[in-house]
Amino acid sequence: MTPVRILHVDDEQDIREIVELSLGLDPQFTVRSCGCGEDALVAAADWSPDLILCDVMMPVMDGPATLARLRDNPLTANIPLVFMTARLQVRELEHFKSLGATGVIAKPFDPMTLAQSVRDHLRSAELAPPVAHLAHCPP
């Protein structure tokens, strides 16, 4: 069993800790947290996580901006990203997916099933790679 690396980005320290605890319930997951989008860009390029969990509403650089910057960098362009946001509408979900996100996890999340949700998103990312992913594939 290879470890699965998850990068979590959220400006709230409490949420970061809870997510680390929740994902820690799955022994295969290795979690690293960042407090802002800038840190996430560096960590993603450096660490090459299997999936990034990213808060939408963050100061300075919000979730979509972070996603766009990740896609601009060939090193991070193919990493699936799942947004975490409060109670969203279907329209917003479609919008996020059109930006290249693999999916969205609603807040407040159930910490007991968060790991399973992340696994589901990982699987669907494997099956249906995001648009940006395809765009960067060699012909």
Add this chain to the structure above:
Amino acid sequence: MPQILRNAHWPGNGLPHGRDVNYLPAFVTSFRGLVKARKDLGIIQMAVMRPPFRSWRRPPTIRQTLIWMVVACVLPGWVGMAALFQNVYAGERERAVQTTILTARALVTAVDRDLAQTMTTLEVLATSTKLPSGDFASFHHKASSLVQGLSGVNIVLSDESGQQIVNTLVPFGEPLPPHGNPENLRRVFATGMPVISDLFYGPVAKKHLVAVEVPVVHDGKIKYGLAMGLIPERLDEILKRQQLPPGWIAAIFDASGNIVARTHKPSEFVGHRGAPALVDMMARQTSGFVETRTLEGIPVYSAFSRSEVSNWAVAIGVPSAEMNGNLGKFLVLSCIGGILVLITGIGLAGYHSKRISSAVQDLVAPATAVGRGEVPVIPHSNIREIDEVAHGIDEAFHVLQRRTDERDSVAREKDAVEIAARIKSEFIGTVSHELRTPLTAIAASLRLLEASKDGARSAATDRLISIAHANSLRLVRLVNDILDVEKLDAGKVVFDMRRVDIRSLLEQAIEAHRALAENCGANLRLQCASMHDVRADPDRLMQVASNLLSNAIKFSPSAAEVVVTGEDCGDKVRISVRDHGPGIPENFRGRIFEKFAQADTSAARRKTGTGLGLSIAQEIVKRLGGNIGFEAAPGGGTVFFVDLPRLERLDRVDGSPRLLLCERDASVADTMCERFREAGFAVDCSQTAGEAVSRAQAADYAGILVDMNLSDGDGVSLIQELRELPQHGDTPIIIVSANPGRGRRDLRSSSLNILDWIAGPFDEHHLMERITKAMRRVAHRPARVLHLDDDPLTLFVVAKALDADAIVVSATTLEAARQALAAGDLDLAIVDLELNGSSGADLLPDLHDSAGQPIPAVVYSMSEAKAARADEVRTALAKSRNSVDDLIAVLRTCMAGSRSRRSDQEEAA
């Protein structure tokens, strides 16, 4: 004001720019700005709404109007004067003519008298005693002395032979010539009456003479003729005595029309005949008037009178110039008078028009000021009506001012209210968002704590943690509901209205609440009889349905049933949820949809709700154009219902199934359309792939016919595009092609779920048969679904989920699946690609019925479907516990499509 606005033309009223605007008065152009700036004022808005004047003529100024009025007054005067003048002229002329004729008559009478005097003298002399005695010498002497006393020239005595016996011009005894006027002498002897001769040339006197001759009678016999010669100059005296005006020409004519005497140039004209027209007229009438020319050539009006006695006549010529001269003078004076009147009138009109127009223009400034909302300065004028208008403007300003004030105050109040509402809504939104983050942390922490097994904790602690967690979740729900209410109130929720299939929506709602129902011990059941779709936002409608369903579950007693119904109700579709709960207390019914309204029931129930759910549901249903309500159910419990406007199914027109025909050749298309219509289909026709796709996007079709050889793309890509449209994912598509081989190859390689194939050339009978068959192909009831999977649990879940809609044939191995295929009559296949020891993909090429037609397939796999295969199937899904819901939703879409066509088929049959 309307008049002014009419002059001010707005852009777009048909007048060219530049030219017309340039000559508009300044106030008019400024009025445009005014109207633009203040078009919100009601009074101006009304004027703006007038239709623009297309053919625009500048109306006349006041000055022009007044001048026209003056001209209108003066011209009839002129005409009257001309008529009067004509009348006076004719009268004057007539009177002049009559006067002149009378003068002529007086003159001719004088001439007659003069000649009669001479005649009398001669008759007295003829009775002289000297003659019978033959004493001619004495007679000569006596006659000579008489001639000298008279103004005669001479006296001549002649015998009947014409020989002169005595001539006073010649001394008695000397030889004498014969009678100078033998014709006269003959007449005297013939008639025995005195005769007056015409003018003749006297041989002795050697000049023109007129002779008066009387007979000398002895013993009753005429012995001699006694004549007196008169010189015409003697008659001049008569004309001179009359003292005619200097320019007038008078003449005396003898019986033959020769001029005997004349006032002008007698020496030149005496002895000549008169002007022919005059002489001619004198011969016919005794008096008269003729316009002619004198012998000198002077144009004259000639009046004449002829004597009945002597036949001599007198004519008086009044020169035309003299006669018309007076009239001309009169005419000139009249014209000058008329023109003076006109000039005076126009001058006065100009003066007064200036007064009026300047007074009117003085009103423009105050009117403009009113428009700008400024206090108008009302000018004083010396015209009453204009003063009244000025007063009206002043009045209008005050009315406007009052209204503006009122409106402004209303607007200020409204703004204040809106600002307050916005601040409130922003506040609530911000607070809710801000609440969420800590709530997320709290709820998650408590959940983790609750789940951690720590033997050191007491049961009481576990209970407290559990209470804290439950309440944190309740707080989350409350914040979410408050945010929903706020968004709905602020109109921030955008409703994405689309066609919604009621059955699948209710199925999803029930599926989502199954866990809750199990916890509460309630049984869920769906009864969906509605044949129609509704127009709604599916997410919002789902929210409403979920709310009603969760309420019903919460209030259900243990092991009671909750029935969800979808049915047609007039022109609406009614969704209802029935529970067997305690019912709604009487005193709560009026407030049930109010915010934070909760009935006084047991505390355990109250804890789970926010009191906002029904309020939100009501608001959503209202915005969806529907109606929400409830009633007590017979046998206990409550029925909540939602009525929504129903949508007719789009794939039929007036009961006929609707087809789309994509055919390049217009004449072929016409023939085919006609045949289809005869066969009872409604047909839309498109000649290009682009048109076909846009038509297919806009409508549902029961079937689509595609020509493989379209002008803007081949049929294969068109079919692929059509298949991507949600409503045509499994619509029967029939190929109409003249080149079947190529199309068939293309289609086989991509297996597009085409339900039939027709090879050209076009055979209408054959074609109709195939279409009908293709339509029936999916019309079996219930639909048969093949499910190939090696996991018995998955097989069970799917079979249970599709229980109500289809007969599911489950297979765990390829062999079993092939047997089921061989048994035939399958509408859909669900295939797991990863079986124990074999691949479900091997089944894909075999997914054809006994007629070789492809069966739509759904692939269900742990791994990504291969690219080539992915095209081959309707949809490829990852297999995981969570996406079973997704899979079921896809299956339902397929089934709903088959079902709707099936019911249509039944109706059509």
